[in-house]
Amino acid sequence: MQTYESEREAVEQLKEARQRMGAELAKVVIGQEEVIEQLIVAVLAGGHCLLTGAPGLAKTLLIKSLSQLFHLKFQRIQFTPDLMPADITGTEILQQTDHERTMTFVRGPIFANMILADEINRTPPKTQAALLEAMQEHHVTAAGISHALSEPFFVFATQNPIEMEGTYPLPEAQLDRFMFNIWVGYLSEDDEVAAVRQTTTTDTEPIEPLFAGDDLVRFHSVVRRVPIAEDVVRYAVRIAAASRPGPDNPLDFVNEWVTWGAGLRASQYMVLGGKARALLYGRAHVTFEDIRALAHPVLRHRVLINYRAEAEGVTTDNLIDRLLKSVKESGK
Structure with a gap:
């Protein structure tokens, strides 16, 4: 140990x-x-x-x-x-x-x-x-x-x-x-x-x-022990959940452009990557900015846009940009 x-x-x-x-x-x-x-x-x-x-x-x-x-x-x-x-x-x-x-x-x-x-x-x-x-x-x-x-x-x-x-x-x-x-x-x-x-x-x-x-191998263990506030974890979860189309999603552009949204691994990897990024920047805690900085590489291959989005020239990265503007840190 x-x-x-x-x-x-x-x-x-x-x-x-x-x-x-x-x-x-x-x-x-x-x-x-x-x-x-x-x-x-x-x-x-x-x-x-x-x-x-x-x-x-x-x-x-x-x-x-x-x-x-x-x-x-x-x-x-x-x-x-x-x-x-x-x-x-x-x-x-x-x-x-x-x-x-x-x-x-x-x-x-x-x-x-x-x-x-x-x-x-x-x-x-x-x-x-x-x-x-x-x-x-x-x-x-x-x-x-x-x-x-x-x-x-x-x-x-x-x-x-x-x-x-x-x-x-x-x-x-x-x-x-x-x-x-x-x-x-x-x-x-x-x-x-x-x-x-x-x-x-x-x-x-x-x-x-x-x-x-x-x-x-030692770093992997240390990364997982980096503390993270519940609000930051919830922020990552809300970003992933907001990418999923459905009747409970209030974001019209997601329902219009997305066929399939991100699953649980997206939240997990935003949090785990955020912990590693925090250490890389000399911090012992994860910030909202760490989550935002990694949202694109985490979500890019997990959000499937439909033909309508492609016809309108909307890319997956464009969609993630709008998600980050729409999902608030406080959840309100």
């Missing part, structure tokens, strides 16, 4: 390391400060992430750099239409010894700390399900035998929002297992100039690891 001193030490470590983490990642990734913050919050909270963005926006480089920052074993899996579940989890093979033949389990690439599932929507549902089961249970099963995955364990999956032909979009129930859906957009002109300069020279600095896997 951790002592009070060790918890306080972990809080101080995070507070002092916030700027250093950004500086280390800036060695290889230009801009994307909001994306980086959301990724670090997810890592500290122990959550999986879905990254959505056009090709060439350094999503792979960002996740690999994150694994180096936390000194985690990294594995990239390119998802293709012919990828089979055993290609991810591993399989049993027959081995001949001097005296007998035995079945031996050969571990697949999922046996790492940080998995990048590249273009997860390009592989059939059966293979997607194998990965998502591992995300939920933190183990895989082969020939009836369960094999535990390394801890800590994270899955960062990417989706390409264009070229949707020949893809297998994740169902809403499977999307719900991701803590955040992080939108990776284009850089500003100045950041793009800096990125071009940096990536067309030989001057590259290696990322210095600041933590180890054991530190992250």
Whole structure:
């Protein structure tokens, strides 16, 4: 059991390391400060992430750099239409010894700390399900035998929002297992100039690891013990509930534009992410602003807008903006 001193030490470590983490990642990734913050919050909270963005926006480089920052074993899996579940989890093979033949389990690439599932929507549902089961249970099963995955364990999956032909979009129930859906957009002109300069020279600095896997396991426990006021929890719950259409919802725009709203996990992840963000900013309590700051990545893949919204040019992010303006902190 951790002592009070060790918890306080972990809080101080995070507070002092916030700027250093950004500086280390800036060695290889230009801009994307909001994306980086959301990724670090997810890592500290122990959550999986879905990254959505056009090709060439350094999503792979960002996740690999994150694994180096936390000194985690990294594995990239390119998802293709012919990828089979055993290609991810591993399989049993027959081995001949001097005296007998035995079945031996050969571990697949999922046996790492940080998995990048590249273009997860390009592989059939059966293979997607194998990965998502591992995300939920933190183990895989082969020939009836369960094999535990390394801890800590994270899955960062990417989706390409264009070229949707020949893809297998994740169902809403499977999307719900991701803590955040992080939108990776284009850089500003100045950041793009800096990125071009940096990536067309030989001057590259290696990322210095600041933590180890054991530190992250400790942080996960500390994050969950961060206190949060009931009013802040209720605020997160009301935001999620307000996204659900129905006769009891007074928000006309939700009833008009939303087919399906966010469930319980949305509230849970806003609160858990809020606790991690509070520690990252050196606070020992969660604020309303922490909840608002994480509402978009938490709700983005949990709120399903209808054809009417799309016809009127309304995006999910537009809808979340209106939710945050409509739901008051006091509940009145």
